[in-house]
Amino acid sequence: MILKYSKSTYLLLFFSICFKLVSCAQQSTKKAQPEKKTPKILKTGANRTELYLDLLKNKNVAIVANQTSTIEILQRKEISTNVMGSEKVSKHLVDYLHSNKNINVQRVFAPEHGFRGKADAGETVKDGVDTKTGLSIISLYGKNKKPYPEQLKDIDVVVFDIQDVGARFYTYISTLHYVMEACAEAKIPVILLDRPNPNGYYIDGPVLEMKHKSFVGMHPVPIVYGMTIGEYGKMINGEHWLENGIQCDLTVVPLENYTHDTKYSLPIKPSPNLPNDISINLYPSLCFFEGTNVSVGRGTSEQFQIVGSPFYNLDRYTHEFTPVPNEGAKYPKHKDKICYGYDLRDVKALDKIDLTWLIDFYNGHKNHSKEKEFFNTFFVKLAGTERLKEQIKKGLTSDEIRSSWKQKIKEFQLKREKYLLYE
Template identity: 45%
Template sequence: MQRQWFGRLCLVLVALVASGCLQAEQENPLLTGAERADAYLPLLGDERVGLVVNQTSRVGDRHLIDFLRDRQVKVQKIFALEHGIRGDVENGGKVEGGVDGPTGLPVVSLYGGSYAPSEAQVADLDWLLFDIQDVGVRFYTYISSLHYLMQACADYGVPLLVLDRPNPNGDYVDGPVLEPDFRSFVGMHPIPLVHGLTVGELAQMINGEGWLEGGAQCELTVIPVAGYEKSMAYSLPVKPSPNLPNDLSVRLYPSLGLFEGTSVSIGRGTDFPFQVIGHPADTVGKFSFTPRPVPGASENPKHRGKQLSGQDLRREPLSIRFNLEYLVDWQKRTGEGGEQYFSRPGFFDKLAGTDALRRAILAGQGAEEIRHSWQPDIRAYLERRQPYLLYPEG
């Protein structure tokens, strides 16, 4: 396990140069980090590897687990995050450890008990490899799991390899920056709600800004996406979680995710989650839907069995960005007071990363006034993140 940093750094640089990672590749096809095998297989060699993967961890049409094993990589175990390694565990559902049926590899759950592996669970590893598709929203918990993994790697001396993937919401930055008092598993870093970073860029920022406990840093290697710019539209080849079934739901997720702390439904328990908005008291909407149990996605959805009236957003353009107007308008449409509308105020504040948003809405402020209040923090963040960017902003 003990090795000289210099020797490993030389090996990383040799692999990156040989694969073209350090050259401009704008004219080349987009290749995810996982698809750039020539850049990372030399690093793994015959060393023992633990994988942090799920259903999005693909190399073409193959799962990364199978791809690595076919190339004689010594995969020792799999670490499972929220939704499990096959992506079939519903939001917040406990992820069980055990054995992965298709491969026979041991599975260690990092969701439902501990968020970080123990020293014993990584003692037999020479590398920890992270390859998970993120959606670029602070409260999407894969990046919180990344933080805990980085902490474990720093604490126990295990190097971390991140195979980067595009951010489908990476073309802009918006929303309140998280305040320290509202730090939780649905928001761990002082970044905007829509942060505009890939997982690899965020990992570099976590290290560089000293956000791990005690300012620790883990030994980090990021394999970048080839041919990627932040302005590019990116269609996810595999849905990242049960309630984000398509590209539009991913683009609407920043806007509709905050409704999880309110009395309003955003389509959990339907065939179109995160693509509609509804409430039993709404009298304006021409569209209606009835939430029902949906195994693996929402077995006890909000307003279960009730007909809700509201908005059908399925014709919104894929260019849509964070829309605060939905949240402001729907307080009026429900006809509810603050305590009823913000039915889970503490959770709402954790999602928002501040209580200022909820208080501003209750005070009757409009969307533009609220958004204006974020701008100084966003400008400071954009400057702060600059050293960690891996891709042109386009």
């Protein structure tokens, strides 16, 4: 039997088939599209409380901390009338641990710039009492840079949580060294809460020669070493850099979702004269000027973003500024004098140490300044070697100087590999 359909029926079948084909094509296209990935949230060691709170339970605890030692917690909040919700808030680690009834926080150790991060670079920090918690604060940048045995006498464990910026002359890694050494001698474990390194994506600079060891450079590493402070603590231990080669019982609470290429903007300035990402990026290149007669902008609001000196003039240097006392710089270099130099705030982010400004100012001083000395005694301590000053005086270019670092950097990179926690 042959079925006969009307013209309208055939049209209905035709459109039905077309609709199904289009629908299948759309479904196929949807399946072919990649799923959107939710970006992974970086978590600091301090925020990974599940990894360390049990280690502090019923223990007498000392905390090495400053203004960067914060933790994010969920806090209840009224969203609308009689409706409660929660929000993330930042809380100081000392306050957080002190409020935990199962943890006996005994005291706080404060590094350079103090517990609240207000003191000048190099300024003696005094012992005191935290007005919020009533805890005693012991300075590790005053009479002693290393905790005395009596300051650790009743302590079961020390927690270290300070933001580093990845440059050898930034003194928080020296504080870490001395804390680890004192704890190793007293047989007290250290729990280090790791934090990202904003300059962790490259390695550069001369390797320190141990005859120039000081608090602004204690270890044979390049100026920029490309490690988090947790990885650096492991290296201090593994390379037996502590006194008499002793080792600290060190636990590093690692970061989550972090690599050395992760770009990280610090939520809190790590010290008074590193106010933003630009200054932190320029710091490894500009800190050399602290060992010269050139200002790096202390006493202004553009610290480590401008450089200049009253010994030059606007014929050669196009930016001018006048340092005056401010927070973090009570006695700035060239106080109340007009300095002529460069504004570097628009410079593209660096992935190496740039010596061109240092060389330029040295040549300008040599040719135009009436002042006799460009370098001061601090320069060699910062560089960790006499050689850099000699190379600049001989007229070597930035590239020629940097090429002289290559072999030592290669040797350091091989050593560094053993202590890495992240890609």
